[in-house]
Amino acid sequence: LGTQARSVFVGGLRLPEITAMTVEKAREFCEALRLEGYKGEIAARIVNEVSARLRFLANVGLDYLTLDRSADSLSGGEAQRIRLASQLGAGLVGVMYVLDEPSIGLHPRDNRRLLSTLCHLRDLGNTVIVVEHDEQAIWAADHVLDMGPGAGIHGGRVVAAGPAATVAQHTESLTGQYLSGRRAIALPRTRTSADGRPALYLYGARGNNLKSIDVEFPLGLMICVTGVSGSGKSTLINDTLYPIAARRLHQVHIEPKPYAEVEGIQWLDKVVDIDQSPIGRTPRSNPATYTGLFAPVRELFSATQEARSRGYMPGRFSFNVKGGRCEACQGEGMIKVEMHFLPDVYVACDLCKGSRYNRETLDVKYKGKNIAEVLEMTVEEARAFFDPVPAIATKLQTLMEVGVSYLKLGQNATTLSGGEAQRLKLSRELSRRDTGATLYILDEPTTGLHFHDIEQLLRVLHRLRDRGNTVVVIEHNLEVIKTADWIIDLGPEGGAGGGRIVAVGTPEMLAADPRSYTGMHLAPVLARHAPKESPAICAQRA
Incomplete structure (x- = not known):
């Protein structure tokens, strides 16, 4: 802002000082603002409008964000909820809203507020369609469409439809089985104890909203870091713990957020951050190339009699x-058509018809399939096809275990979601040898996962733990939190009201702590194990 704009005061504050506030603080400021005379008359409508929009932002769980927060620093879930809040402010009627997993990144406490907001949109006379795996959201819906019964080639049809209670009783619905409690993610029979174990100690962490906290991470456990949205979880783990460990163990030049001291790094030999960033930004990257699966597949094709007779090597x-690729598209399978004043368009290559290879290469077949046909297989189909080849079958089995059996081996990496990219990274780590002294860090690995997929993922994470490794998971999903060995709960609120350690201990210890919002929501889950009903979020439509 220019000098003149920065010279205007409202309620004793300039605009930069107001925009530096969180949504919650700005709302309190507007409600407490008292302007006299003509100033009050001019400002009344504007202040009411601003207060209403701030209230909408708070209702979708964003009260911890500062108003001057850069848009490119927002997560996908935060950006989506900001757009939702803007629609609430518009007050439109007769609109169909489509939301894709709006609960991503939300604590169960904040999720209830979001669902109440969606119900309010419906009550205004709109239609709200939500793609969601969250149990609270499913029970809050007036009508549920359950797709399946499986993923990929095993899905694609409506298995059950109707109110959640009807879906819960449907025998073929996998979702219904979990909703009714006929099937459930079990609690571990025993938890790995933190007693007597070496630990990693982080002292004086004070990045962003962290209040110079001291944190103990018992090693060899599955640790969940929990707390309401904006409580400081990502700052503690992604911006402080990981950079410290990466600098010490791998000499990576990443600057951690401020802290005083760290102890216990000597017990670790590797740190791996399995995040949701893309595995590749070009069509040349795919699940087969990223996981190292493509190399043994190419070697297998080059070992066929046809390939040897032609002198073809794996390359x-x-x-x-x-050599083997289609030169018209240079192996991309697509041709980019540049459009003036419009986004570029990609069309299938006329010469190779999208196969990426020239005709001579496609003449070579293994068990009746050429290389392009193999890349078109899903992970599940390829697992059966390559069953006699251990070097390939083992990697494919690992991909199935992390819940991506429906992906095609040659699927363009740019089409993968953040959750799918994260599970591919997890699969690659599982395929590698570990020494039992690795620190794995995962940020909300259940994003986009069904109950059944979460159950599979937990088996994988526990297997990493059982090898002696330490698994640190930032998570809101209670089904994951209840299976943890140890929980570190931050809060109590988001933004300036967070950044403190509220509670630490086992899930049972947290559930008994009245100070913890996470414990409050975790207690009934531990008590019933398999929830048969969910408390009403908003009034159901007849």
């Missing part, structure tokens, strides 16, 4: 090098 079956 012949790569779409990244000259």
Whole structure:
């Protein structure tokens, strides 16, 4: 802002000082603002409008954000909820809203407020369609469409439809089985104890809203870091713990957020951050190339009698090098058409028809399939196809275990969601040898996962733990939290009201702590194990 704009005061504050506030603080400021005379008359309508929009932001769980927060620093879930809040302010009627997993990144406490907001949108006379795996959201819906019964080739049809209670009783619905409690993610029979174990100690963490906290991470456990949205979880783990460990163990030059001291790094030999960033930004990257699966597949094709007779080496079956690839599209399978004043359009290559390879390369077949047909297989189909080849079957089995059996081996990496990219990274780590002294860090790995997929994922994470590794998970999903060995709960609120350790201990210890919002929501889950009903979020439509 220019000098003149920065010279205007409202309620004793300038605009930069107001925009530096969180949504909650700005709302309190507006409600407490008292302007006299003509100033009050001019400002009344404006202040009411601003207060209403701030209230909408708070209702969708964003009261911890500062008003001057850069848009590119927002998560996908936060950006989506800001757009939702703007629609609430518009007051439109007769609109169909489509939301894709709006509960991502929300604590169960904040999720209830979001669902109440969606119900309010419906009550205004709108239609709200939500793609969601969250149990609270499913029970809050007036009508549920359950797709399946499985993923990929095993899905694609409506298994059950109707109110959640009807879906819960449907025998073929996997979702219904979990809703009714006929099937459940079980509690571990025993939890790995923190007693007598070496630990990693982080002292004086004070980045962003952290209040110079001291944190103990018992090693060899599955640890969940919990807390309401904006409580400081990502700052503690992604911005402080991971950079410290990466600098010490791998000499990576990442600057951690401020802290005083760290102890216990000597017990670790590796740290791996399995985040949701893309595995590749070009069509040349895919699940087969990223997981290392493509190399043994190419070697297998080059070992066929046809390939040997032609003198083809493994490189012949790569779409990244000259020789075997289609030169018209240079192995991309697509041709970019530049459009003036419009986004570029990609069309299938006329020469190779999208296969990426030239005709000579496609003549070579293994068990009746050429290399392009293999890349078109899903992970599940490829697992059966390559069952006699251990080097390939083992990697494919790991991909199935992390819940991506429906992905195609050659699927463009740019089409993968953040959750899918994260599970591919997890699969790659599982395929590697570990020494039992690795620190794995995962940020909300259940994003986009059904109850059944979460159950599979937990088996994988517990297996990493059982090898002696430490698994630190930032998570809101109570089904994951209840299976943890140890929980570190931050809060009590988001933004300036957070950044403190509220409670630490086992899930049972947290559930008994009245100070913890996480414990408050965790207690009934531990008590019933398999929830048969959910408390009403908003009034159901007849």
